[in-house]
Amino acid sequence: MGSSVGWLARRLAAVLQQHLEPAGVRLELWDGASTYAGPRPIGTLVVADLRTLLGILVNPHLQFGECYMHGTLQVRGGLEPVLEAITRLALIPSWRERISSYFATGNSVQRARRNVHHHYDLGNDFYSSWLDERLVYTCAYFERPDMSLEQAQIAKMDLVCRKLRLQPGESVVEAGCGWGALALHMARQYGVNVRAVNVSYEQTAYARAWAAREGLTGQVEFIEDDYRNLAGEYDVFVSVGMLEHVGLTHYPSLAGVMRRTLRRPNGRGLLHFIGRDIPRPLNAWIRRRIFPGGYAPTLAQVATRVLEPARMSILDVENLRLHYARTLAHWSRRFAAASDQVRGRYGEEFRRAWELYLVGSEATFAAGALQLFQVVFAPCESTPPYRTRAEVYGGAQDDAWLAGTR
Amino acid sequence: MGSSVGWLARRLAAVLQQHLEPAGVRLELWDGASTYAGPRPIGTLVVADLRTLLGILVNPHLQFGECYMHGTLQVRGGLEPVLEAITRLALIPSWRERISSYFATGNSVQRARRNVHHHYDLGNDFYSSWLDERLVYTCAYFERPDMSLEQAQIAKMDLVCRKLRLQPGESVVEAGCGWGALALHMARQYGVNVRAVNVSYEQTAYARAWAAREGLTGQVEFIEDDYRNLAGEYDVFVSVGMLEHVGLTHYPSLAGVMRRTLRRPNGRGLLHFIGRDIPRPLNAWIRRRIFPGGYAPTLAQVATRVLEPARMSILDVENLRLHYARTLAHWSRRFAAASDQVRGRYGEEFRRAWELYLVGSEATFAAGALQLFQVVFAPCESTPPYRTRAEVYGGAQDDAWLAGTR
Numbered sequence: 001m002g003s004s005v006g007w008l009a010r011r012l013a014a015v016l017q018q019h020l021e022p023a024g025v026r027l028e029l030w031d032g033a034s035t036y037a038g039p040r041p042i043g044t045l046v047v048a049d050l051r052t053l054l055g056i057l058v059n060p061h062l063q064f065g066e067c068y069m070h071g072t073l074q075v076r077g078g079l080e081p082v083l084e085a086i087t088r089l090a091l092i093p094s095w096r097e098r099i100s101s102y103f104a105t106g107n108s109v110q111r112a113r114r115n116v117h118h119h120y121d122l123g124n125d126f127y128s129s130w131l132d133e134r135l136v137y138t139c140a141y142f143e144r145p146d147m148s149l150e151q152a153q154i155a156k157m158d159l160v161c162r163k164l165r166l167q168p169g170e171s172v173v174e175a176g177c178g179w180g181a182l183a184l185h186m187a188r189q190y191g192v193n194v195r196a197v198n199v200s201y202e203q204t205a206y207a208r209a210w211a212a213r214e215g216l217t218g219q220v221e222f223i224e225d226d227y228r229n230l231a232g233e234y235d236v237f238v239s240v241g242m243l244e245h246v247g248l249t250h251y252p253s254l255a256g257v258m259r260r261t262l263r264r265p266n267g268r269g270l271l272h273f274i275g276r277d278i279p280r281p282l283n284a285w286i287r288r289r290i291f292p293g294g295y296a297p298t299l300a301q302v303a304t305r306v307l308e309p310a311r312m313s314i315l316d317v318e319n320l321r322l323h324y325a326r327t328l329a330h331w332s333r334r335f336a337a338a339s340d341q342v343r344g345r346y347g348e349e350f351r352r353a354w355e356l357y358l359v360g361s362e363a364t365f366a367a368g369a370l371q372l373f374q375v376v377f378a379p380c381e382s383t384p385p386y387r388t389r390a391e392v393y394g395g396a397q398d399d400a401w402l403a404g405t406r
Numbered sequence: 407m408g409s410s411v412g413w414l415a416r417r418l419a420a421v422l423q424q425h426l427e428p429a430g431v432r433l434e435l436w437d438g439a440s441t442y443a444g445p446r447p448i449g450t451l452v453v454a455d456l457r458t459l460l461g462i463l464v465n466p467h468l469q470f471g472e473c474y475m476h477g478t479l480q481v482r483g484g485l486e487p488v489l490e491a492i493t494r495l496a497l498i499p500s501w502r503e504r505i506s507s508y509f510a511t512g513n514s515v516q517r518a519r520r521n522v523h524h525h526y527d528l529g530n531d532f533y534s535s536w537l538d539e540r541l542v543y544t545c546a547y548f549e550r551p552d553m554s555l556e557q558a559q560i561a562k563m564d565l566v567c568r569k570l571r572l573q574p575g576e577s578v579v580e581a582g583c584g585w586g587a588l589a590l591h592m593a594r595q596y597g598v599n600v601r602a603v604n605v606s607y608e609q610t611a612y613a614r615a616w617a618a619r620e621g622l623t624g625q626v627e628f629i630e631d632d633y634r635n636l637a638g639e640y641d642v643f644v645s646v647g648m649l650e651h652v653g654l655t656h657y658p659s660l661a662g663v664m665r666r667t668l669r670r671p672n673g674r675g676l677l678h679f680i681g682r683d684i685p686r687p688l689n690a691w692i693r694r695r696i697f698p699g700g701y702a703p704t705l706a707q708v709a710t711r712v713l714e715p716a717r718m719s720i721l722d723v724e725n726l727r728l729h730y731a732r733t734l735a736h737w738s739r740r741f742a743a744a745s746d747q748v749r750g751r752y753g754e755e756f757r758r759a760w761e762l763y764l765v766g767s768e769a770t771f772a773a774g775a776l777q778l779f780q781v782v783f784a785p786c787e788s789t790p791p792y793r794t795r796a797e798v799y800g801g802a803q804d805d806a807w808l809a810g811t812r
Contacts, residue, residue: 091786092717143794277719277786299720303706311498313683313774314705317723322790368719368786380497380683380774384728388549393799 005031009050016057020045023085029053042085043077065285065360069353079355080332083363091369093280101279101295109226113199115245115293121202122346124179129341130334135179135206138241138272139324139372149330152323157185160238162392163316163376164270165385166190170235173197173261175227175254176242180207180220186238187219194220195234197227228253230261237262237269243302244274244294251297251305258310268378268385269312274324275299275371283360290357299373307377315384316376321365324372328362411437415456422463426451429491435459448491449483471691471766475759485761486738489769497775499686507685507701515632519605521651521699527608528752530585535747536740541585541612544647544678545730545778555736558729563591566644568798569722569782570676571791572596576641579603579667581633581660582648586613586626592644593625600626601640603633634659636667643668643675649708650680650700657703657711664716674784674791675718680730681705681777689766696763705779713783721790722782727771730778734768 009029017027017035026041028034030048047053052072055063067073075082093101127135132150140152141159160182166172168191177183177196180203186192198204204224211220227242228250237258246254262269274296281287282294297305299317307314335342335358343351364370378384386392415435423433423441432447434440436454453459458478461469473479481488499507533541538556546558547565566588572578574597583589583602586609592598604610610630617626633648634656643664652660668675680702687693688700703711705723713720741748741764749757770776784790792798 088787141794143796145793277717278714298709298714300706300709300714303704303709308684308704308706311683313725313777314723314779315725317720318795319719319721319790322793368788371719373720381494382774384725387551387728388547389724389795390549390799393796 005029005033006050009053010035012053012057013047016053019089020086023089025082025085041077043075043079043082045082046074046076048072048074059284062284062288065283065289065353065356068356069289069349071348071352079359080329080363080366083360084367087364087367087369091367093278097280098278101281109228111293112226112245115291118292119290121200124202124206126342126345127179129338130331134181136181137178139274139320140327140330141320142323142326149327149334152327153181154185156323157182158189159392160240160270160272160374161186161190163374164236164238164268165391166192166236168192171195171233172236172238173230173232173234175230175237175239175257176245177203177207177222178241179203180210180222182238182240183207183220183222184211184214184216187216188214192219192236195223195230195232196220197223197225197230199224199226227257230257232261233263234261235263235267237267239270240272242273243271243306244291244296247293247295248297248301248305251302252309255306255309258306258312262310262312262379264379265382267382268315268376271302271306271373271375271377273297273302273373273375275302275373277368277371283364286357286360289353296370299375302373302375307375311380312377313380313382314375314377316374316389318374320372320374321368321370324370325362325365328358328365332358332362411435411439412456415459416441418459418463419453422459425495426492429495431488431491447483449481449485449488451488452480452482454478454480465690468690468694471689471695471759471762474762475695475755477754477758485765486735486769486772489766490773493769493773493775497773499684503686504684507687515634517699518632518651521697524698525696527606530608530612532748532751533585535744536737540587542587543584545680545726546733546736547726548729548732555733555740558733559587560591562729563588564595565798566646566676566678566780567592567596569780570642570644570674571797572598572642574598577601577639578642578644579636579638579640581636581643581645581663582651583609583613583628584647585609586616586628588644588646589613589626589628590617590620590622593622594620598625598642601629601636601638602626603629603631603636605630605632633663636663638667639669640667641669641673643673645676646678648679649677649712650697650702653699653701654703654707654711657708658715661712661715664712664718668716668718668785670785671788673788674721674782677708677712677779677781677783679703679708679779679781681708681779683774683777689770692763692766695759702776705781708779708781713781717786718783719786719788720781720783722780722795724780726778726780727774727776730776731768731771734764734771738764738768 013027013029014035020027021038024042026034026036026044028044028046052067131137132153136153141156142152143155170192172186172192172194174183174196177198183194183196187194201224204222207222211217276296276298279298282296339351419433419435420441426433427444430448432440432442432450434450434452458473537543538559542559547562548558549561576598578592578598578600580589580602583604589600589602593600607630610628613628617623682702682704685704688702693700745757
């Protein structure tokens with residue numbers, strides 16, 4: 001079990017154990033010893049050497065992930081409950097985190113392309129081994145609790161369309177379209193014309209081929225480009241899961257795009273993004289290994305830096321964080337089932353990194369340290385697209401309202 | 407028709423007319439002359455003298471109201487459409503307004519009491535002549551378009567209760583309870599215990615008598631006090647139509663109250679308030695004559711100055727601005743029907759001031775220059791009170807979700 005455990009290691013472990021004990025997490029050193037004295041623990045962190053112990057003490061946000069990935073940190077008793085309990089220990093960001101979140105880097109056009117390539121161009125095969133059949137890589141909507149992941153992703157796309165009250169023949173621009181599922185859903189089910197942009201070559205190629213197979217090429221145009229280059233005017237602006245990659249310093253450019261592309265006075269839009277209650281950078285390890293340049297903003301940051309400069313009125317906000325926890329639980333289970341395949345192709349470190357990312361994200365949404373906001377907005381001078389939410393959730397539509405009669 | 411119209415007055419009127427013409431509003435001087443050259447106007451402003459003309463040119467935000475109140479400015483062709491068209495001319499605040507909104511005065515405990523007395527202690531008779539029978543003086547919810555004001559106010563109170571998912575036996579604290587309708591509705595229909603505070607003597611006395619008549623004294627306690635003095639812990643925090651009177655500089659005290667009074671981990675709350683898309687002070691005349699100390703914040707201001715320091719997670723936001731326009735249309739009609747009575751008791755200037763306030767507010771909500779936000783929140787560590795909105799809008803409740811199972 002590695003080298004012997006010295007006096008210093010025992011003292012350091014005792015300090016760390018004290019910190020973890022309120023979460024019910026036990027710490028075990030490489031000789032099997034532990035100073036845990038709480039009630040039945042929910043799980044155990046097993047540290048393989050002094051270097052791992054030091055790393056976790058000095059820079060926990062980064063080193064927990066690094067050590068887990070390298071295998072020098074093992075977790076017994078269920079990765080998710082352990083991570084969820086640890087996350088709850090620090091739901092409120094420290095002042096250091098709050099300050100550093102204001103210096104979150106932005107992503108230039110080149111850098112955004114590189115960052116997206118890092119994550120999304122791992123190969124469509126990789127993603128299809130654990131996403132749903134339509135490759136929807138954003139929070140699903142479990143409209144009924146017994147829905148499958150496939151059903152919940154369709155329910156999510158449909159919820160987005162209903163919140164936007166899409167009408168046949170309208171034009172929609174989608175910023176960051178992934179593998180194209182939402183664009184095709186909008187075109188197929190709601191009869192709208194969609195222009196969808198994405199900086200990932202692999203995703204765009206996949207989406208184009210899919211549109212061709214469905215005979216929707218005339219209705220949906222997939223463009224490999226940055227959202228900042230969007231031109232034209234549209235009835236609807238939609239962006240699902242892209243804002244996390246934009247970076248705070250580039251919010252004004254996004255605002256400019258929205259302001260110039262959204263038709264008035266009947267335009268409206270929806271932003272769906274991972275957010276925070278209080279400003280805080282994304283976890284350092286996630287930024288290093290999974291999402292370079294990623295940042296999850298607060299609703300207020302999006303309101304003041306995107307929607308106010310774009311002159312948009314906020315009509316509706318829904319927080320779906322528990323739906324994202326459930327979505328991630330589905331992905332984790334499928335990822336675990338595909339683990340031999342992933343290990344064979346990308347190696348064990350990669351597999352452990354992605355396991356930690358998926359399970360850790362589930363834990364973070366479940367604990368309430370990450371939020372998922374869906375924000376519906378419209379230019380300040382526009383009439384809101386519906387009178388009551390009952391129209392979105394199954395009630396009758398009220399067209400007199402739309403005509404502006406009171 | 408007053409004094410003769412000189413050369414200067416004609417030049418000034420031409421400048422003002424040029425500004426009003428895009429709104430289709432005609433300007434007429436005291437000799438009947440107008441330089442209006444647009445299509446059929448939607449209405450006419452009739453100016454009685456040079457002083458009125460100068461006032462409106464130099465300080466329109468304040469003097470429009472002053473002159474209308476004094477009767478030296480008359481409006482022909484429908485007050486509401488004219489005001490709505492003028493409001494649309496300046497939907498986006500000027501930089502001067504944006505900057506001055508950051509210096510919006512706060513309201514100390516004494517000043518808050520004085521301000522509230524100014525507005526709310528005009529006499530219950532006055533308000534009962536044009537509000538609904540329950541004296542609900544906040545935005546109604548026209549769940550069905552044909553609802554009466556009475557029905558829509560009940561629907562609003564019920565919507566608030568359903569969004570909060572009130573359970574029998576829970577404790578609720580209400581900050582700013584008006585004449586008590588919501589507190590009594592919550593107690594009667596949902597079986598909760600309510601502690602409701604209000605700094606208005608007349609309103610508190612009325613609410614107490616009403617509770618006694620209904621036999622709800624044991625369940626609802628009405629207290630004449632400032633929200634800042636609230637003590638104890640509650641399951642639910644609710645405040646409908648009070649935030650507008652708090653003032654930006656006192657948001658941290660409100661945050662402190664919410665943070666210390668809301669029970670964890672199952673607490674939740676709702677703020678219902680008049681808001682803005684972009685920071686902007688309330689109209690100067692409204693602040694002078696109707697709501698001293700009033701301020702309508704943006705959602706971002708409430709998020710950063712109230713909800714973040716209170717460590718609350720935003721779960722749901724709904725913008726009901728068109729419902730407020732409709733509510734105000736109801737109030738205006740009833741107020742007009744009671745105008746002889748109001749004039750007899752308070753004089754014609756008072757009647758004109760309140761007419762302008764009610765009709766002008768309708769126009770402002772209709773044009774999109776004011777918003778009505780309902781925000782549901784919960785302490786960061788709490789589980790959201792429902793899984794999908796379908797549960798709020800008539801669907802079945804999903805208790806497994808509440809138990810935390812995913």
